[in-house]
Amino acid sequence: MRHIREVLRLHYSVGMSQRAVARSLGLAQGTVSKYVNRARRAGLTWPLPPELDDDVRLENRLYPPPSDRPSEERPQPDWALVHRELRRRNVTLMLLWEEYCDANSDSFSYAWFCERYREWAGRLKPTLRQVHVAGEKLFVDYSGHTNEGIEECP
Numbered sequence: 001m002r003h004i005r006e007v008l009r010l011h012y013s014v015g016m017s018q019r020a021v022a023r024s025l026g027l028a029q030g031t032v033s034k035y036v037n038r039a040r041r042a043g044l045t046w047p048l049p050p051e052l053d054d055d056v057r058l059e060n061r062l063y064p065p066p067s068d069r070p071s072e073e074r075p076q077p078d079w080a081l082v083h084r085e086l087r088r089r090n091v092t093l094m095l096l097w098e099e100y101c102d103a104n105s106d107s108f109s110y111a112w113f114c115e116r117y118r119e120w121a122g123r124l125k126p127t128l129r130q131v132h133v134a135g136e137k138l139f140v141d142y143s144g145h146t147n148e149g150i151e152e153c154p
Contacts, residue, residue, distance in 0.1 A: 001055040003027065004062065005048070007035045012046035038062045041101060075104040077113065079120040093117065 003025065010021045011032075018036060022029040039045070042061050044052075052058045077100050085091050093114055101107040108116075 001058055004035050004039075004058070007032055008039055008044070008046045008048070011036055035062075037098070041098070074106050074108065077117075079117060082117055083121060083124075 006025060007021055007027070010016045010024065011018065016024070018032045019029055021027075022032040025032075039062065044061065048058070052061060077096075082093075082096050085096055086093070094110065097110050097113045100113065
């Protein structure tokens with residue numbers, strides 16, 4: 001908890017970048033990013049509220065215990081929307097998972113989110129429907145076996 005407090009202090013109070021905070025504390029940049037993101041999702045900035053002076057309370061706020069509700073009753077993401085959003089530039093599963101967590105207080109872990117999305121996407125049947133007027137276009141399939149008996153014109 002000491003590292004988390006120091007990360008939040010340096011990032012929010014001093015205004016250091018996450019990379020600079022990581023360098024000054026000897027932590028990985030991913031660790032600093034994880035701490036800052038958890039604090040942001042918990043609605044915390046610096047200075048911390050007085051009720052979070054206790055390490056146990058701060059830990060419970062940043063790392064809430066898992067839900068007691070069965071997974072069937074917890075909110076499920078709209079996988080079709082997730083699939084459409086992933087087509088946009090700079091949209092990642094991590095970003096979509098964070099939005100899902102922000103929208104649902106009783107959300108699943110990132111690993112669960114990625115695994116369920118891959119299962120859902122694996123059931124999709126990629127098809128390409130081409131609507132065209134008969135005789136208007138010519139489609140040639142160059143894959144497969146070639147006709148060896150046909151001579152080329154000079």
